[in-house]
Amino acid sequence: MESRVVITGLGAIAPTGNSIGEFTEGLRKGKSGIRYCPDLIKHEFLCLLGGQPQLDETEIESFTNRFSLVKLRSMGILYGCMAGVEAWGDSGLPILPHDADEPDWQSGCFFGSNSNGLEAIEQAIRLTKKGEVKRIGGRAAQQAMNSGISAYLGGIIGLGNQVTTNSSSGNTGLESIIESYYRIKCGLAERMLAGSSEGSNYHIWAGEDAMTTVDSIHSVIKGKESILQREDFYQNPDKACQPLSQYANGFVPGAGAGAVVLESLSSALARNATIYAEIVGVSVSSGAGTEGLLFDMNERGMRNCIGQAIAAAGIDASEIDLISGHLTGLPDHDLAEVKAWVKELGRQGEDFPLINAPKSMLGNCFAAAGSLEVIASILQLHHKFVHPSLNAVDLHSAIKPLIGSGKVPSNTIDEANLKYIAKGSFGFGGVHSCIILKKWQNS
Amino acid sequence: MLLNDRIVITGMGVVAPNAIGLHDFHIAIKTGKSGISFISELEKLKFRCQVAGVPPISETDNTEFREKYRLANLKSTGILYGIMASVEAWRDAGLPEPDRCNPDDHTGCIFGTGSNGVEATSYGIEILESVGVHGGDGCNFLQVLNSGVSAYIGYLLGLGNQTTSNASACNTGTEALIMAANRIKMGLAERMIVGSSESDSPYVWAPFDSMFATAQGFNATPEKASCPMSKNATGFVPSSGAGAFIVESLSSAKERGARIYAEVLGGQINSGGQRGDGSMTLGNQKGIVKCIQDTLRVTNVRPEEIDFISGHLSSTIGDIREIQGWSTALNLPEKSFPYINATKSMIGHCLSASGAIETVGTILQLYHGFIHPSINSEDVHPDVEKLISPDSIPQTAIERTLRIAAKISLGFGDVNSCVILERWGN
Structure with a gap:
C-alpha cells in the first residue's frame, strides 16, 4: 500500500531572511542576500562576496538556551536546528518533552550536510597539534561527525524513526527530501523532517573559491557597457550572481538551511494540517563524470533524471508551469542544464515553461541550496506567484535561442496560476535529482 | 511500491x-x-x-x-x-x-x-x-x-x-x-x-x-x-x-x-530520540529493543532461529545496555540465547566504517560456517553474566553450518540499525 506524500511544514534560515515569512517576502520582492565580505581578502579570496544569514547574537543565544545547546560551534548545525524547529512548529507537530519516555516512532529525520562540523573539526585540529587533546571538550565529537545535524534535531524534537544525514554536494538538499519521500511512500514512516544546511565557514568557501566562484576579471566582454568590474560588484553585490546571463562567470557562495516536513496524506488529513503541496514524482541519479572529470555536469545524466521524475509523476511534460533551476551562474553548467530541460521536456522557445534561478538571490548555498530552493518552489505554488530571476536581463547568447525571451521573469509575476513545478539540483560527482511538486487543491 | x-x-x-x-x-x-x-x-x-x-x-x-x-x-x-x-x-x-x-x-x-x-x-x-x-x-x-x-x-x-x-x-x-x-x-x-x-x-x-x-x-x-x-x-x-x-x-x-x-532478509533503522534513558551518546533501551523486534517482525524470523549475533559491542558501558536490549527483545531462556561475538575485540571501533567491516565479517562467518572468537572476553562483566551465559561468547572459533545471523549497529545521536542475513543455499 503506497502513501501519497504532502508537505505540511516549512522552515528557513537564508541569506535573505531568518524565517519563512521573511524568506517569502524576499522572494516576492526579488531581494538579494549577497553582501560584500571584506574579511575574505586576508585569505586572498578571488570572490569577496557571499550570502550569509544575518543572525544577531541575541537571537542565537535565545535559541541555544531554549534547547540547552551547550558549546555549539557549528553554524551549519545551528542553522539546521533553527530551520528544523521552525518547520516542525509550522506543521503543528509537538516537540516532545525531554522527560518523555518514548520518542515519536513514526517521525524521522533526513537532514543533509556537506561539512557542517568544520568549526568543531578546526578546533580539534588546532588543539591536537598543540598536544592539548584534553581541552577539546565533550561536545566536539557530536558536532564533528557528519551526522551532527540530524543527531541534534532528533534529540531536540524526540524523533524515533530513521534519523540520518545524507551528503551529495550540491544535490544534498533535494536528495534529503527525495529519500524522505520514499520512506513515507513505502510506509516506513508517517512523517519526516527533511532538509539540509551549510555553515558560513570560510574553509568551505575557500574550496569553492579555488575552483568556481565569481571572478569578474574574466568576464569583461568588450563593447558591453553593462559589464561590471570586480570593484563594481563590491559596491553592488546584488548584481554579482547572474545565472542564465550573458555575463555570468561563476557562482557566489552562500550559507543557510532549509527544512521541510513531509507527511503521509492520511496523517496530514487526520490531524487537519495545512497542506502546502504534494510531491508527485522524484528521481535521483548520477552521470558518473562521463567527460572524465568529477566536476562536470553532464547533459545525458540530467536528462535521464528529469525524465524519470516526470514519468514517476505520471504527467505530461507540457503540464509543467515553472522550472526552478539549479542554475548557479557557471555559464557552461547553466547552458548544459537548460539544454537538458529543453530536450527532455521536448519544449522550446515560446513553448518552454517559465524558469527562474533562486540562486540569483541566495547565492549557492551548496548543501543547503536544494532545500531552500524547493521551499521557494513550494511557496510559489502555495502563494500563487513566480519570483524574479535577478540579473538575467541579457540572456546568455546560447541560451536565448533555446527558451525565448519572456521565459525568465525579471519581475515578480503575481496571481500566477501554477499547478506543477519541476525543481532540479545537480552536484559535484555528476549527481542529479529532480522533483515534481503539485499544488494542493483539497483533492 | x-x-x-x-x-x-x-x-x-x-x-x-x-x-x-x-x-x-x-x-x-x-x-x-x-x-x-x-x-x-x-x-x-x-x-x-x-x-x-x-x-x-x-x-x-x-x-x-x-x-x-x-x-x-x-x-x-x-x-x-x-x-x-x-x-x-x-x-x-x-x-x-x-x-x-x-x-x-x-x-x-x-x-x-x-x-x-x-x-x-x-x-x-x-x-x-x-x-x-x-x-x-x-x-x-x-x-x-x-x-x-x-x-x-x-x-x-x-x-x-x-x-x-x-x-x-x-x-x-x-x-x-x-x-x-x-x-x-x-x-x-x-x-x-x-x-x-x-x-x-x-x-x-x-x-x-x-x-x-x-x-x-x-x-x-x-x-x-x-x-x-x-x-x-x-x-x-x-x-x-x-x-x-x-x-x-x-x-x-x-x-x-x-x-x-x-540473502538480506530485512532490516530496520530507528532512533531512541534521546528520550527515556537515551542521550546523544547513549542509546535509549526502548529504541534498541524496538529496532531488533521490528527486524524480526519484518523478516519473519523467530528468535530461536538466530544462530549468532554480531554485536555492536564496542568495549564501553554501552555493551551492557546492548546485551540487555538483545535479552529483552529475544526473550529466550538463558541456555537458548544465541552465540554473540564482537568483531571490535580484534579491530577496535572503526567508527562509521564499523558497520560495514563487521557485516563483511558476519557474512564470511555465515558463508564459511564458523563463529569467530570474541577475544579479551575471558572475564565477562558481571552485569553481562546476569543476562546471558558466558558460554554464549565464543573464546575460540566454532565451526558449524549456520543459517541466520543478526547484525546490529548503534551510533551517537541515539540511532540504531539491525539487519538479518541468511546464508544462501539453505
Whole structure:
C-alpha cells in the first residue's frame, strides 16, 4: 500500500531572511542576500562576496538556551536546528518533552550536510597539534561527525524513526527530501523532517573559491557597457550572481538551511494540517563524470533524471508551469542544464515553461541550496506567484535561442496560476535529482 | 511500491586493521587476530589512549593502487580505503570492467562516512592560513565534502544510479546496507555498491579521547585494549578502515550467474530520540529493543532461529545496555540465547566504517560456517553474566553450518540499525 506524500511544514534560515515569512517576502520582492565580505581578502579570496544569514547574537543565544545547546560551534548545525524547529512548529507537530519516555516512532529525520562540523573539526585540529587533546571538550565529537545535524534535531524534537544525514554536494538538499519521500511512500514512516544546511565557514568557501566562484576579471566582454568590474560588484553585490546571463562567470557562495516536513496524506488529513503541496514524482541519479572529470555536469545524466521524475509523476511534460533551476551562474553548467530541460521536456522557445534561478538571490548555498530552493518552489505554488530571476536581463547568447525571451521573469509575476513545478539540483560527482511538486487543491 | 524482490549479497571487499582483503580477513577473524597496536604519534600528541587500529597497507601496495587509479594526490585515507574495498567488492562480484563513458544506470552507490575528509580539511586550513586560498590543490575540496568517497567510487566505477553518502555516526555502515536494500526492493536500482569508511587520523580520534570515550590503561598492552563484554572494558579503541558490498536483486544475480553469499532478509533503522534513558551518546533501551523486534517482525524470523549475533559491542558501558536490549527483545531462556561475538575485540571501533567491516565479517562467518572468537572476553562483566551465559561468547572459533545471523549497529545521536542475513543455499 503506497502513501501519497504532502508537505505540511516549512522552515528557513537564508541569506535573505531568518524565517519563512521573511524568506517569502524576499522572494516576492526579488531581494538579494549577497553582501560584500571584506574579511575574505586576508585569505586572498578571488570572490569577496557571499550570502550569509544575518543572525544577531541575541537571537542565537535565545535559541541555544531554549534547547540547552551547550558549546555549539557549528553554524551549519545551528542553522539546521533553527530551520528544523521552525518547520516542525509550522506543521503543528509537538516537540516532545525531554522527560518523555518514548520518542515519536513514526517521525524521522533526513537532514543533509556537506561539512557542517568544520568549526568543531578546526578546533580539534588546532588543539591536537598543540598536544592539548584534553581541552577539546565533550561536545566536539557530536558536532564533528557528519551526522551532527540530524543527531541534534532528533534529540531536540524526540524523533524515533530513521534519523540520518545524507551528503551529495550540491544535490544534498533535494536528495534529503527525495529519500524522505520514499520512506513515507513505502510506509516506513508517517512523517519526516527533511532538509539540509551549510555553515558560513570560510574553509568551505575557500574550496569553492579555488575552483568556481565569481571572478569578474574574466568576464569583461568588450563593447558591453553593462559589464561590471570586480570593484563594481563590491559596491553592488546584488548584481554579482547572474545565472542564465550573458555575463555570468561563476557562482557566489552562500550559507543557510532549509527544512521541510513531509507527511503521509492520511496523517496530514487526520490531524487537519495545512497542506502546502504534494510531491508527485522524484528521481535521483548520477552521470558518473562521463567527460572524465568529477566536476562536470553532464547533459545525458540530467536528462535521464528529469525524465524519470516526470514519468514517476505520471504527467505530461507540457503540464509543467515553472522550472526552478539549479542554475548557479557557471555559464557552461547553466547552458548544459537548460539544454537538458529543453530536450527532455521536448519544449522550446515560446513553448518552454517559465524558469527562474533562486540562486540569483541566495547565492549557492551548496548543501543547503536544494532545500531552500524547493521551499521557494513550494511557496510559489502555495502563494500563487513566480519570483524574479535577478540579473538575467541579457540572456546568455546560447541560451536565448533555446527558451525565448519572456521565459525568465525579471519581475515578480503575481496571481500566477501554477499547478506543477519541476525543481532540479545537480552536484559535484555528476549527481542529479529532480522533483515534481503539485499544488494542493483539497483533492 | 515494494516489489518484494529478494535481495542478495554477491561481492565484498574489506580494508581492516587486522587484515586487508577478504581472504586475509577471513583467516584473521577466525584465528582471533588483533589489529590493535601502539601508535607513537598519539603518545607525542598526549592522547590518553595511545593504541589504535590502522589497516596494515604496505607502502608498495598503497603506491601501486594510487597509480593504477590515478589517486596520487588523494589525501584522505578514508576515501582511499573506501575505494579499495569497493574495487575489491566489484571484482569479487564478477562485475565487468567499468565503462565510464557509458555509466550503468542500474547500479548506484550508498557509501557512508563519519569524517573522511579530515586530512583534506586540515590541509585546506593550513593552505588558507599560510599561502592563501589559491596556493593549494584545487581537487582537495572534493575530499573535504562528506560525499567525497561516494563521488570517487561513482566516478571510478561508472555508476549511473543514485550515488550518495549517508552518515549516522557508528550506525552508518549497517544503515547504508538497509537503505540500499530498500532502494532495490522499490525497483529503483538493480544493484548498489554499499559500505562505509573512516580515516585514520588523530584529528578524528581526538574528540573521543577528550570525552573519555576511549580505552584507558592499555597503552602497554594494545592487543588487550578492546575487550567488549569484559569487566576490564574501559572504553573503545579508535580505528579505521572500510568495508564494501555489492547488494543486488536476486533476479539480477541469477541472470549474471553470480555467486551469492547471503540473502538480506530485512532490516530496520530507528532512533531512541534521546528520550527515556537515551542521550546523544547513549542509546535509549526502548529504541534498541524496538529496532531488533521490528527486524524480526519484518523478516519473519523467530528468535530461536538466530544462530549468532554480531554485536555492536564496542568495549564501553554501552555493551551492557546492548546485551540487555538483545535479552529483552529475544526473550529466550538463558541456555537458548544465541552465540554473540564482537568483531571490535580484534579491530577496535572503526567508527562509521564499523558497520560495514563487521557485516563483511558476519557474512564470511555465515558463508564459511564458523563463529569467530570474541577475544579479551575471558572475564565477562558481571552485569553481562546476569543476562546471558558466558558460554554464549565464543573464546575460540566454532565451526558449524549456520543459517541466520543478526547484525546490529548503534551510533551517537541515539540511532540504531539491525539487519538479518541468511546464508544462501539453505
